[in-house]
Amino acid sequence: MSTYCQPQSVSTQLSQIGTLDIIKGALTRPIKAKDKVIASQSDQYVKGFNPKDIAANWDSLSDLECATIKITLQEAFWNACHELKEAITLWIGRITIAANHLITAKQLPTDQQIADRLVGGLDNSWSSIRDTVVYPSVELSLDNTIGALEAHFVCLNGNKGTSD
Structure with missing residues (x-):
């Protein structure tokens, strides 16, 4: 018998990771960033380009x-x-x-x-x-x-x- 803990289902596995809302039974969405942070950054930085x-x-x-x-x-x-x-x-x-x-x-x-x-x-x-x-x-x-x-x-x- 294996000594490793085997998850019983996908929902159990996802809840352990912290990406499943147990009450609703749905995946959680990431929290949206505040508008102030996005406005302060340049458009190029948001696209993945950092001039620095x-x-x-x-x-x-x-x-x-x-x-x-x-x-x-x-x-x-x-x-x-x-x-x-x-x-x-x-x-x-x-x-x-x-x-x-x-x-x-x-x-x-x-x-x-x-x-x-x-x-x-x-x-x-x-x-x-x-x-x-x-x-x-x-x-x-x-x-x-x-x-x-x-x-x-x-x-x-x-x-x-x-x-x-």
């Missing part, structure tokens, strides 16, 4: 925009997928550019993360080279991973050229 806090508002907007940009750049890097008809050099270039954008946003991906993204985003038709790169006894560097992908692409194109 403009520096803080700009700082918070700037921080929000920076965070949004970082998330967008991370999404472009981590969710990129290789298309079957796309040349492997274009795929490598797209991941490299996305990694460079992350570096400029001070989100430093390691060479191993870039290599993992190159291999992890490959189309399923590249599963043989993906398994070769992912499961070796020694972890491959970024340059070796790029070299293996380009060599596999050359082998695929060489085989297609001789069979025609």
